[in-house]
Amino acid sequence: MATLSLRNIKKIYPHASNGKKKKASKKGEAPTGEKANLEVTSQGVVAVQQFNLDIADKEFIVLVGPSGCGKSTTLRMVAGLEEISEGELYIDGKLMNDVEPKDRDIAMVFQSYALYPHMTVYENMAFPLKLRKMPKDEIDRKVKEAAATLDITQYLNRKPKALSGGQRQRVAIGRAIVREPKVLLMDEPLSNLDAKLRNQMRSEIIKLRQKIDTTFMYVTHDQTEAMTLGDRIVIMKDGFIQQIGTPQEVFDHPANLFVAGFIGTPQMNFFDAKLLLEGGRYFVTTGAVKVELSEEKQQALAAKKVSAQDVTLGVRPNHIILNDGTNAIEATVDVSEMMGSEVHLHANTQGRDVIIIVPTMDISGSHKETFSYGAKINFTFGGNVCHIFGADENNLEL
Numbered sequence: 001m002a003t004l005s006l007r008n009i010k011k012i013y014p015h016a017s018n019g020k021k022k023k024a025s026k027k028g029e030a031p032t033g034e035k036a037n038l039e040v041t042s043q044g045v046v047a048v049q050q051f052n053l054d055i056a057d058k059e060f061i062v063l064v065g066p067s068g069c070g071k072s073t074t075l076r077m078v079a080g081l082e083e084i085s086e087g088e089l090y091i092d093g094k095l096m097n098d099v100e101p102k103d104r105d106i107a108m109v110f111q112s113y114a115l116y117p118h119m120t121v122y123e124n125m126a127f128p129l130k131l132r133k134m135p136k137d138e139i140d141r142k143v144k145e146a147a148a149t150l151d152i153t154q155y156l157n158r159k160p161k162a163l164s165g166g167q168r169q170r171v172a173i174g175r176a177i178v179r180e181p182k183v184l185l186m187d188e189p190l191s192n193l194d195a196k197l198r199n200q201m202r203s204e205i206i207k208l209r210q211k212i213d214t215t216f217m218y219v220t221h222d223q224t225e226a227m228t229l230g231d232r233i234v235i236m237k238d239g240f241i242q243q244i245g246t247p248q249e250v251f252d253h254p255a256n257l258f259v260a261g262f263i264g265t266p267q268m269n270f271f272d273a274k275l276l277l278e279g280g281r282y283f284v285t286t287g288a289v290k291v292e293l294s295e296e297k298q299q300a301l302a303a304k305k306v307s308a309q310d311v312t313l314g315v316r317p318n319h320i321i322l323n324d325g326t327n328a329i330e331a332t333v334d335v336s337e338m339m340g341s342e343v344h345l346h347a348n349t350q351g352r353d354v355i356i357i358v359p360t361m362d363i364s365g366s367h368k369e370t371f372s373y374g375a376k377i378n379f380t381f382g383g384n385v386c387h388i389f390g391a392d393e394n395n396l397e398l
């Protein structure tokens, strides 16, 4: 059993401490993060701040966000590989800030596999147990058990160089789970694999978590990986948590514009719009479209006494409907991407790109019309699919 509690965790990397700045500028930009816009104080760069999270026993938590947002730093603080500047980390209620990594009962899997090249798969997996001076027959049993769980029994006598990327990553996971850690940390474990293998390994990880009694913390920049693996996901930007929730919660109710744009593919469409309050009812209008918001949204906005204002309206590509021009915005098709069961239409309206997902077949099974470059279309949407963000970029409903 392992619960984790991260309380107001902060990480400051001192200015030019030892010249070891990770991912320092490629093109001369500040080494404070490529895309990240981190706070810089007199003490240094604040890579993570106000990080509060309680993780339940056996929960699978995914930290996701763009490069440099502080995901790996957070994971490394949990592992004990990075000092916590402020705040507390508890594992099973025990304060861990000053506990050595080896005494935290945590294992970590890295993107680079970090296998010992001169050792066989068996020796790699046995290594952490040998270090703990476990009896030989017990080591043998545990290595074989972990190998069977990961389906790598046939490679036990091979050296890592004779394995594919996916097989190597399985060995790295095997080496991590062989000593049955309370917490398994994974830092972008699938990033070195090609797309097909990545999908396959993703399913393997889902199966693995059903077989072992471990709490998972997993870092990725890939929102699909986050959505498919996490019980809950933590979306980060510029060192701050943006939202914590189940995949469905963050998809359906994104806390702010950043989360709305980051989660979901293709990306949510955004429009400059107005929120109107007429006769006690909320409407949203953009271009020639005006829709009354759904009952759920009426109640949420009324409860918060939201007033009429300029807003950013978000609508997901699969929620946009093509029609004959009634209560619709006109747009011109730029690109039509055939995806098999659907078409992703990239259209342009008043200099703004809009992505619309159109099913290729109607309900009777006959193919719908196709769209070529330059075709004129009209689109609209319902009042139940509108996400409304205020001037501070936060979701006005939440």
Ligand SMILES: Nc1ncnc2c1ncn2[C@@H]1O[C@H](COP(=O)(O)OP(=O)(O)OP(=O)(O)O)[C@@H](O)[C@H]1O
Binding pocket: 013, 014, 020, 021, 022, 023, 024, 031, 032, 033, 034, 036, 038, 045, 047, 065, 066, 067, 068, 069, 070, 071, 072, 073, 074, 221
């Ligand atoms: N040892 C270090 N010294 C100084 N700055 C660092 C150090 N390690 C990381 N940073 C900076 O802290 C910020 C957060 O880095 P971190 O590796 O946690 O981000 P990340 O979200 O995991 O990004 P990525 O997906 O690119 O790995 C980055 O701007 C990075 O440049």
